[in-house]
Amino acid sequence: MxxxxxxxxxxxxxxxxxxxxxxxxxxxxxxxxxxxxxxxxxxxENRDALLLELVKDYEQDFFIRLEQRCHELSDPGQQLQQLAALFLLSQQSQYQCLCLAFAAAGDETNDQQRAAVEQFLQRLETWISAVLARAADHADSAPQLARVILSALEGALLLDRDQPQAPRLNAVSQWLTTLIRSHSDQQPETL
Known part of the structure; x- marks a missing residue:
């Protein structure tokens, strides 16, 4: 390139x-x-082609960064914290999620772009759901809870865009900490 x-x-x-x-x-x-x-x-070729390429690149880059952060982590709570940390990094740079910008654009996007954004969101929900499924407390509700978590992160990122302390994102991050107890908390005590 x-x-x-x-x-x-x-x-x-x-x-x-x-x-x-x-x-x-x-x-x-x-x-x-x-x-x-x-x-x-x-x-x-045209703006539509550029925008579609950007969404596809964003998805690839996002998951590379997420996997790098979670590569050696087996604890679901820690993995969710790393996801929240990516959103906090975006907020600190005063960035919104690229896919959120596309979703907010509505009719300005075409079918291919909307499909690419939906693919990113579904892939992220699937990742979150897989993490939740490893936590015994949330295995049954993992897909629905994954949508709630993603919505909370995206919404908080948007609402905290110009906030220096990111109160909503930090609240979501703290909620994720309490949502899944670490594996050490779930292990029975030994004598």
Whole structure:
């Protein structure tokens, strides 16, 4: 991938995550990159193709980071904490979830983009559900609870966007701590 193409994608991601989907127009991307908007067309067929590529890249990058954080963790509570930590890092950078920006854009997105966002959300719900299923207390309700957790994280990230202390995200993170007792708490005491 060319340096300019990579730079344009990075600018688009930052513009969307800091502002809205509207901020990723070819004119705006060219302006920020210091090139003509017609030059942006050289790198991407059209804006829809760029946006679809961004969602797919975001999903891949998100799960790479999540797996790196959870690679050596077997405790479901710790794994959920690492998920919450990713959301807190976004908030500290004043970023929203890229997929949340797409979801908020409504009719501005096309069917392929909406399907890619839904794929990301379902994949994350499946990951959360698998983590919850390993916790005996939540195995039966894991899929439904996974949706609640994802909704709480996404909503808190949006509501805390300009808050220096992230009160809602921190509340969700603390709730996740109490939701699943660590494996050591579940182990029977030995004499």
């Amino acid at each position: 060319s340096d300019t193409r990579s730079q344009l994608k990075q600018i688009a991601i930052e513009q969307i995550r800091r502002r809205t989907l509207h901020a990723a127009s070819f004119r705006e991307l060219g302006k920020v990159a210091g090139i003509k908007s017609s030059s942006v067309h050289y790198h991407f």
